[in-house]
Amino acid sequence: MTDTNTPANVEDAPKRSLNFIQEIVEEDNRTGKWGGKVHTRFPPEPNGYLHIGHAKSICLNFGLAKKYGGKCNLRFDDTNPVKEEQEYIDAIIEDVRWLGFDWDGEPLYASSYFEQMYEWSVQLIKDGKAYVCDLPLEKVRELRGSLKTPGKNSPFRDRPVDESVDLFEKMRKGDFPDGSKTLRAKIDMTHANMNLRDPVMYRILHATHPRTGSDWCVYPMYDWAHGLEDSIEGITHSICTLEFEDHRPLYDWFLNALGLHHPQQIEFARLELTHTLMSKRKLLELVQDNTVTGWDDPRMPTLRGMRRRGYPAESIRDLCDKVGVAKMHSTVEFALLEHCVRNTLNKTAPRFMGVLNPLKVVIENYPENESEELDAINNPENPSAGTRKVPFSREIYIERDDFMEDPPRKFFRLGIGREVRLRYAYFVTCTEAIKDETGEVVELRCTYDPATRGGDAPDGRKVKGTIHWVAANHAIPAGIRLYDHLFDKENPNDAPDGKDYRVNLSDNSLTVLADAMVEPALKGTAPGFHLQFERTGYFCVDLDTTPEKLFFSQTVSLKDAWAKMKKKDK
RNA sequence: UGGGCCGUGGUGCAAUUGGCAGCACGUCUGACUCUGAAUCAGAAGGUUCCAGGUUCGAGUCCUGGCGGCCCAACCA
Numbered sequence: 001m002t003d004t005n006t007p008a009n010v011e012d013a014p015k016r017s018l019n020f021i022q023e024i025v026e027e028d029n030r031t032g033k034w035g036g037k038v039h040t041r042f043p044p045e046p047n048g049y050l051h052i053g054h055a056k057s058i059c060l061n062f063g064l065a066k067k068y069g070g071k072c073n074l075r076f077d078d079t080n081p082v083k084e085e086q087e088y089i090d091a092i093i094e095d096v097r098w099l100g101f102d103w104d105g106e107p108l109y110a111s112s113y114f115e116q117m118y119e120w121s122v123q124l125i126k127d128g129k130a131y132v133c134d135l136p137l138e139k140v141r142e143l144r145g146s147l148k149t150p151g152k153n154s155p156f157r158d159r160p161v162d163e164s165v166d167l168f169e170k171m172r173k174g175d176f177p178d179g180s181k182t183l184r185a186k187i188d189m190t191h192a193n194m195n196l197r198d199p200v201m202y203r204i205l206h207a208t209h210p211r212t213g214s215d216w217c218v219y220p221m222y223d224w225a226h227g228l229e230d231s232i233e234g235i236t237h238s239i240c241t242l243e244f245e246d247h248r249p250l251y252d253w254f255l256n257a258l259g260l261h262h263p264q265q266i267e268f269a270r271l272e273l274t275h276t277l278m279s280k281r282k283l284l285e286l287v288q289d290n291t292v293t294g295w296d297d298p299r300m301p302t303l304r305g306m307r308r309r310g311y312p313a314e315s316i317r318d319l320c321d322k323v324g325v326a327k328m329h330s331t332v333e334f335a336l337l338e339h340c341v342r343n344t345l346n347k348t349a350p351r352f353m354g355v356l357n358p359l360k361v362v363i364e365n366y367p368e369n370e371s372e373e374l375d376a377i378n379n380p381e382n383p384s385a386g387t388r389k390v391p392f393s394r395e396i397y398i399e400r401d402d403f404m405e406d407p408p409r410k411f412f413r414l415g416i417g418r419e420v421r422l423r424y425a426y427f428v429t430c431t432e433a434i435k436d437e438t439g440e441v442v443e444l445r446c447t448y449d450p451a452t453r454g455g456d457a458p459d460g461r462k463v464k465g466t467i468h469w470v471a472a473n474h475a476i477p478a479g480i481r482l483y484d485h486l487f488d489k490e491n492p493n494d495a496p497d498g499k500d501y502r503v504n505l506s507d508n509s510l511t512v513l514a515d516a517m518v519e520p521a522l523k524g525t526a527p528g529f530h531l532q533f534e535r536t537g538y539f540c541v542d543l544d545t546t547p548e549k550l551f552f553s554q555t556v557s558l559k560d561a562w563a564k565m566k567k568k569d570k
Numbered sequence: 571u572g573g574g575c576c577g578u579g580g581u582g583c584a585a586u587u588g589g590c591a592g593c594a595c596g597u598c599u600g601a602c603u604c605u606g607a608a609u610c611a612g613a614a615g616g617u618u619c620c621a622g623g624u625u626c627g628a629g630u631c632c633u634g635g636c637g638g639c640c641c642a643a644c645c646a
Contacts, residue, residue, distance in 0.1 A: 137644060466605065
């Protein structure tokens, strides 16, 4: 991964306080609890694509290992074959790598430990701590009681050990239909924590597993399996989200019952972002009902979506660093993510000129059939990025928004009789606006000052505005897609009774500009190429680009003081 | 009297563990400017959920409230 803390500024970097998990780790290191070892893991279930919420967990777990010289495993929690697929495994591996993290050797799988888990469960049965229960689902639910009332023991709770061992072996082999039996831990049906009311350890599932095929007819439940996976791998700090706090006693119970290496489970608040959703289920719905074009739609909060949108991995890591780690439920403003994205792209993205909504301009005193090349700076933030040539000619395109017939005083751009600078080129003055029969301006007539070549006036006169442009006969047509929040509301789930998050879907999350014109230097750029269209925003060459036609996705707009002023006036 | 967790500017986090409530984003000014970007300078914004208590001193400790979130899948 890229180091965001360069050694150079470590000295004068502000002292950052530790988050509560780092404090635990440092305390453990002080007391020698784990012999100075730090071993974490990121344990996704391969039943969907990774999103920005997962990124927080990934950065936390891999980041902790890195900070304290430890290790972090990528481990698939593949204990439910009916929901999991190889497709997701592959995608998750790709996304974690893209985010900038790596691990020792091959990824790990919970399913690799199935045999060991089975042996341990037999041991628990023999210890009188687990039993095979024949109760059907509904009956189990009924006997579990409720939040305020205790549960009741299963009639199979005290079944002879040998019988349970025998039945469990038959369950494993597939002698019983799905749902007919479970293996349950014998804990306490009256416990205030529902998780301890004889939780199911194994259910029967005649399903094909992406890795173990049809070897198994029983699959372990999360609570039973997870601690064992952590234990087997020698995990020290098992970090998960808040909703598992209630499960920690069970995590601890199993490990204690077996007397195994016992990692510490620590819970933190997951990342939530305004104007978007983190629910895998809802994201899947958006894909399935074609609200978006797929998991990698640039509007999706998935890592693939953000990657396609042009968000650099570094920015996402930066966000995760900035949001911190705590136990309070919170929702981060999307603007913080955008700030992180602009911040890295400002330093790295080469600049180009592209006209989103072209308006033709004829420079009347510029010779016909002639053109010249002007020097343009590739990245003012990075001199080593060098310069490039930009062709100029008599007919150019400028942005429609950069011209107003009757501009207000504060409008620094083109108007009739006004002079502006064409970036890196000449000062031009607008002499006439040509309209069609509907009154729409379709072309501008201008004159230029040859003495201002390169963009400076020898007489020292200033212009207030500088606008971007492309030469008409050299420009490349391109398709551009602008994106906005998928949801209008900060909290998409805030819907009236009887309605769901869909009512908050934004009408303008996607704007397609079919007739954009970009400078010829962009010819041949490949998908994934990041750039800035000056004065407009950061963009990324999209996957849909072909040798015949370029498509750009807007990553994020530039901050726009003018747009803000206009908004205020309304 | 089910259990668990959490309450600090608009948002996300800090506060040397009892010592002047800070940082970042956002917002608003201004400067600079061949990107109305970036950069720079500045400002506004807090009853630290409430009420008591301990203390010279409480965001921090104690007591009692209030509020929010999570838990009754053979999901994770």
